[in-house]
Amino acid sequence: MKKKLSFLERAAAVPHMVWAVMFIVAPLLFVAYFAFTDTNGSFTFSNVELLSSYSHIFLVSICFSLVATFFCLLIGYPLAFFMSRAKPSTQKLLTVLLMLPMWISLLIRTYSLMTLLDNGGLVNSLLTALGLDPIAMVGTGGAVILGMIYDFLPYMVLPIYTSMQKLDNRYLEAAADLGCTPLQTMLRVVLPLTVPGIISGITMVFVPSISTFYISQKLGGGNFDLIGDTIERQFKYPSTYHVGAAISLVMMILILISVAVMNRFSDEKGEMIV
């Protein structure tokens, strides 16, 4: 016998569905609409065609984000491992320490990093005090990448840490028992079993990195135009909304494709693990 649903139960999701159509689906349709129209509202491909002149910006953005993501993984993976093997009480403290920066606004974190790296900043005054030449860091690509790493490292560590925590200590013992050195245990057991965490960490760092504009504005000193900067600039004046919409659309599709590919990869791995 099928249980009859009450009216409340049947209607409960309706407000949300209306809201989602109006404010999630419709806006995206508008992005597509603007991307394929000109200022008069007539259909055109010119916005999309114009994108080829932005190809180097896409390239630079992708490079920067990939490098930042790579370093986040490189730094974050061992951190997550060490954290997951600490005493439970220590783990709790470390988790809070890791989450705190995530709660502090990106603006503040980027701004504080800029303060440190600035020409008159603390790092350079330390260098001067040591008798070394100051280095102009703000305005370089390295600073932008450093900013991405600094801002998004916790987003890499947290999902990996979560999957490490689920990793039963007995697997590590079994590996050691069968003759694995700590390094071999890491490569043969820990790494394959934490792939889902790695995938979600990569996604969580790569997506905000490739779409950022504040980091490049502050730490790039305006020398580096990333996709985010370009989009942001287009939306200052109504006449360039259409080009901005086209760039956003392309970036969104790129990201959705790469996320889908990654998730597929992680699903396969996940199946193996379950």
Add this chain to the structure above:
Amino acid sequence: MDNTLIKLRSIEKSFDGEQVLCGIDLDIHDKEFVTLLGPSGCGKTTTLRIIGGFESADTGDVYFDGERINELPAHKRQVNTVFQRYALFPHLNVYDNVAFGLRVQKIGEEEIQKRVREMLEMTGLRGFESRRPSTLSGGQQQRVAIARALINRPRVLLLDEPLGALDLKLRKDMQNELKRIQRETGITFIYVTHDQEEALSMSDTVVVMANGRIQQIGTPTDIYNEPVNAFVADFIGESNIIDGVMPEDNKARFAGHTFACVDGGFAKNEAVDIVIRPEDVDVVPVEKGMLSGTVSGVTFKGDYYEIIVDVKGFKWMIETSDFVAPDEKIGLYIEPDAIHVMKKSEYSGKFGDYSTFSDEMDHLSDPDAEVGEDEEEAILS
């Protein structure tokens, strides 16, 4: 001839200030099947983990083949472990799980293939090569765990409650299987269990542990027939344990009667614990009995009756094939060699009286024991 393979000397270990091992001395010989037997929390798993290299002793020494190996990490020890609940690598299939130890040693694929096939053959796992552990039954996972541990050809195999998760029928089969594998390979087995039946039927040597101490080491028959104290007597099978005195050798006085017995070597009139197994008491008519009492409970057990007899307030458990009715008065007859005399110990008076006994209680306390085991593990991990 000394073929001692593993020697433990005054091992002590505590977790968070709680002492789990208080001075363990143990010799394990080559090709021996040794069982560490005891209730949960007695320290048997910790002892095993110290041998495996997963824990280090606070004080004391571990010797392997004459060499002190306290500081030797687990991956360099010539022992392999079958873990409780197996710990099979979920990301690898059966073949790769079994091949794991060989791959780590960078042995050629051809050799690996040969040895894995041999191992799967021996454990009856042919045809399961490409299955994931999660798709296997408990018994099959158990076999994979054994194959994986044996393929490295260790000198010693450690087994931590390997059959705990299996149902009764399967457990019996696996017991025979393990025994066969041990005979065929000639590898020393150190086996941890809280199941006394398992321990008695499989082992060459049983080590009974309680409260972080070894209570008794001996062959299964020794342990059963000659328990050293009330704890061992009670833990290994059912026993009636009665306060008594030894007026002289071959004489034991208890329950208001002096019995002939075959034990001696005690001081005159020394207070002792007397152990009598339920199956060693014969039920006879009252006038022929050495003792007499009233039947207060009868439980049908299939091939025998388990009866509780009240003899002057002390309740005896007796196994008999003759039916007796509740409230019937019966006589008890005990042969001299059925009487086992033990020295008094810290466990005296704690076990062996069936006045509060009921089957239900036994079952109720079992899940608790499991929880206790998990807690022990939680502390360890």
Add this chain to the structure above:
Amino acid sequence: MKTLSRVYMWVVFALLYAPILVLVIFSFNRGGSLSSYTGFSFRWYGELFRDSVALQSLKNSLVLAISSSALATLIGTFAALGLDRMRNRYLKGAVNSVTNIPMMNPDIVTGVSMMLLFVAVGGILGLSDVLGRWTMLIAHTTFSLPYVILSVLPKFRQFDASLREAAMDLGCTPARAFFKVELPHLLPGVISGFIMGFTLSLDDFVISHFVSSPDFQTLPLYIYNQTAHNVKYSMYALCTLIIVTILALLLLVNFAGGIGDRTKRRKEATK
């Protein structure tokens, strides 16, 4: 291994906190310099509190965060109920995927897409300055919704349906059973969803950047405008205050959470 692990963690966390720490220290710097500390002073804090725009932004931020997260909690909780009861798998899947879009999409895309919607609809309605507090409320509610649903939905799944049946058996109407039996069970999820929405709203800069107007500034927008061109030292003071507030909240939540855990564990132990 133990020392390596400890040293590594120390170094990474030190680097993670160094810039924040420097910022906090220099917010108390008397002179206006980033490189030399010239003495302790509350000068910049005083300046901040005399800045009426800053105070107005703070007020806007709080009002917006409370109202948007309350709205998101209301809609989201009912959405979770509906999703839990929904039988049509395809509809359910579709609603779930659409809901998750703002979580997956980069903020900048969410921001510009909403901006385009608002501007276009405003154009149709003949409004020239449609952006402001109402568009901010809509945007913040929208990006909070998936988080609310995500924290409430599992609570519905964990709920034992026989409790609801027991309530109805004892004479409750389905609606009454929901409010009397199910809602109390959901409450922790609802509250954590609300807190999530609240903090996300307070923190959001990117989406707000596109859907707001100069006459409705939130704190992050204010900070962005103030730091756009040159360094303003009163911003150090503001950032420090925000960091301290977040730290206090986080410790409070964790401390309270710790107590909750302990009582829960004790309850389980006595079971």
